[in-house]
Amino acid sequence: MAARAAIAVLGAFAAANTIAAPVASAAPKCSDIEVAFARGTDEPAGIGVVGQAFVDTLRPMVKGSTVSTYAVKYPATWHFWKAAAGATDLSKRIQATAARCPDTKIVMGGYSQGAAVVDVVATSPIAGLGYTAPLPAAVVPHIAAVVVFGNPSARIGQPLTRMSPVFGSRTADLCAPNDPVCSLGRDFHSHVRYPESGLVKLAAQWVTRHAQAPAASPTVRR
Template sequence: MALLAGSLVVAAGGVLAAAPHASAASCPDVEVVFARGTAETAPPVGLTGLSFAQALRAQLPGKSVAVYGVDYPASNNFNNRVAFVRNVVAGITDAQDHIKATAARCPNTGIVLGGYSQGGAVAAYAANSGIAVPARYAEYASQAPKAMPAEVEPRVKAVVLFAPPSDRWIRDVGAPEMNVGPRYKPKTVTYCIPGDVVCDGAPVGQPNGLHVLYAVNGMNVQAAQYAAARL
């Protein structure tokens, strides 16, 4: 997965419209807001997201756990820089909008933000305290997704990132740093299988077989235990 081939904000204009908000249905005890990985099509949160949500339900008997799949293409059109950047920014915006809507509508619902691979980057940027746009893209800084309001932060109980692109990967493609903001960092956990070239610090390249094992290698259960302990 060649991710974020350029600044996330180079072509962000026009994609920051509000995403569909939560319905007026009864509020769950917990809502998982999860961004699927590149080219995952089924189910809406991808296999890693589905396995994580199932494991979380098992950790929280008697509590209702709803799942929201971040609405974005999760595309692999890496050769079209403009389209790809717009897709990722759309995911960040949709995740933030849904979290803000849920926090406003359901004051007692605990929110878990998560993502896998490209979706891990979406989730990390969504929890950023402000995206630091590289100087060469300064003219686009005003179009970058903003940090979520401070009052929303206590409602996000955990941030779970499966195989997000490594710092080296992000630097190599010239994207802004993917640092989770200081309000979210103490409740964020990252899972990377040793040798997974997307997240372990290897140069940018094609993913290997290890990159697709997060739904079955036990890290989904570890992540569920981490989140459950904070809900």
């Protein structure tokens, strides 16, 4: 499967993910919007720098709505096959949130290896290769939008917008110019500059449209 094969792509670019991350804030019992975000390789536990920049940008755009965060629990180490553990944790969180807070609009997000985590959840309807908690069909409508940054699947020609017939139209799969993790570019610095690239703002605008209006929006490809 392309989503899982793409995890191996990260091995060639491990040195690119060296930025530090603040810890995600505790989620209230039920919020209007919950952002479940998987950090990049070697970032400390939390939603990561890119995830935090995304949430900070999103909050003022969804005025009147409460926004909580959930940091996906997984090693985020150089052992990329362990991303499956993150996919299991992300899926279980989404299922629990949908059951406990049915009116909450869920946003799946991830950066770099975290994007590969999201890929597995969004494209794997059955368990396998360490992924043990596929999303039930009944939970899918609770996910308002998906945002991924520096997605390694895009480097092998399989962005999430193309891989997932279920979530493709709800997904912003964003790749900075010349980012070697998600494109054939060679600018390693671009991979750690998503907060400054303008793509975080674009992702927040994408989520705002989906979270505040039920109508489908055009697929975003970068």
